Amino acid sequence: MRSAKRVVLAAAVAVAGPVAVAGPGDTLATAIGNGRVTLDFRYRYEFADDEPFARDAHAHSLRSRLGFAPAPLGDWRLFVEFDDVRHIGNDRFNDTRNGKVDRPQVPDPEGTDLNQFWLRYLGIDSLAIGFGRQRIERGRQRFVGGHGWRQNEQTFDSLSIDWTPPAPYRLSYAYIFSVNRIYGPERGAPARDLDTRIHLLDGRWRFGPLLELGAFVYLMDFDNAPTLSNATIGISADGAAALRSGWRLDYSLQFASQRDHGSSRVRFAADYLLLEGRLHWQPWRASLALGYEVLGSADVTGGGLRTPLASLHRFQGWADRFAAASSFGLNDGIRDLYFAAQWRWRNGEFQLRVHDFGSDRRSRDWGSELDLSAAWTFRERFRLLLKYAGFDAEEFGGDLSKFWLQFAAGF
Incomplete structure (x- = not known):
């Protein structure tokens, strides 16, 4: 697993060597001297009251992120980024590594990790080739x-090819051979990395504002987690569609069919369905959404x-009650009928979401x-967030309440 990571880093460095002579007068020293440094911090307090646990979770964490991009060297681009996550105060939560299994899980373990390190070539018209x-x-x-x-981001050791011609269509391909998960740099369970062939x-x-069609094929084979293969x-x-008096109607439809693949030890077939409509009113910077999502049964x-590999917190409620079930699959499936409202006023953004879950x-x-x-942005660099999620259980898990206080700053 770690050998695959070393191959990525060594290959990226080796390929970066010729960048120094990418164009007349270009030098790596000049590119570094004219490079751009990015720095951001994100403090978060997370509280969780999970019915199966006698004790609550109280997690204070700080993520520091440092990135550097040298100035462009001809058709080459390079970027490197490090993340560091630290706990503040006593660990009164299970971070998946600290052994506090008597408290609810807040999967933000401590550690310093290489979050991104990639080289990109833009020398072919409309094509971007990335590696790292x-x-x-x-x-x-x-x-x-x-x-x-999560405080630790999920990134991918991969080769990517993106084709974006001056036409209404575009194609993207990626081959992923290692997934750097959210569980930090230390060994443990869940695994910090996944060796893959993806x-x-x-x-x-795009046919116009009224219609953009998409198609995708994802073949995922996990060496050290065959149950996930699909x-x-x-x-x-x-x-x-633009309507009268500042109104706009958006829609999203998606259907997918999934089955076992590669090293999977389970032979299964299941479908995915999404139906969503969104109504926007620009004068008030407000929107309403109604959606129906199905993760099919088997x-x-x-x-x-x-x-x-999904960004699970975006779906099926912020309490993340179904996060594990969505990752590994639930025999009876999950249906989510949801309503969302959003309103932006001055420098604030306010959201309400309601979910009804069934099989x-x-x-x-x-x-x-x-x-x-509720979130507020100040001077474009600072952001304060207050957030609540309350799951009321019927036939899945127990009641779960979560609260977050978060402050982020970017430079």
């Missing part, structure tokens, strides 16, 4: 994303649609959830 440790986010991040809500292929064709083929449609034990088969009632958030 990269951030990869596909579409809504339902199947592939960075899990950016192919991601995405295509988009093959997913899907299509999508998105569009927007007839075999250990089946059910799975999304192990895809056998008509089971999993529960419901209420999510609330």
Whole structure:
């Protein structure tokens, strides 16, 4: 596993060597001298009251992120970024590494890690070729994303090719051979990394504001987590229509079919469905959304649609009650009927979300959830966030309440 990481870093450094002579008068020293440093900090207090636990979780953490991008050298771009996560005060939560299993889990373990280190070549018209440790986010991040809500980000040791011609279509391909997960640099369970053979292929064709069609094929094979292996083929449609008096209607439709793949030890087949409509009113900077999402069931034990690389916090409620089930698949599946409202006023952004959860088969009632958030941005560099999630259990897990206080600063 670690040998794969060393291969990535050594290859990136080796390929970066010729960059110093990429163009007349260009030198690596000049590029470094004219480079750009980025620095940001994110403090968070997270509280969790999880019914199965007698004790609550109280987590204070600080993430510091340092990045550096040398000035462009001809057609080459280089970027390196480090993350450091530290706990403040006593560990009164289970970070997956500290052994505090008597408290709810807040998966933000301490450690310093190389978050990104990639080299990108832009010398071919409309083509971008990247190699190294990269951030990869596909579409809504339902199947592939960075899990950016957690203090440790999920990034990918990979080769990426993006084709964006001056035409209404575009293609993206990525081959991922290691996943650097959110669990920090220390060994433990869940695993800090996943050795993989993953192919991601995405295509988009825009016909105008009313319709953009998409198709994707994701083949995921996990060497050290075969249960997660799957093959997913899907299509999508998105569009927007301007209405009268500052109103706009958006929609998103998506369907996918998934089955076992590669080293999977479970033979299964399951479907995915998303239907979502959004109504925006520009004068008040407000929007309403109504959606229906289904992670399909399967007839075999250990089946059910799975999304192990998704940015899970974005979906099925901020309490993350279904995070593990979404990663590994739930036999009876998950149906989520949800409503969302958003309002922006001055430098503030306010959200309300309501979810009603059930099974895809056998008509089971999993529960419901209420999510609330308020965020304010100051001087474009500072952001304060207050956030609440309350899951009311019926036939899945127990009641779960979470609260967050977060302050972020970027430079």
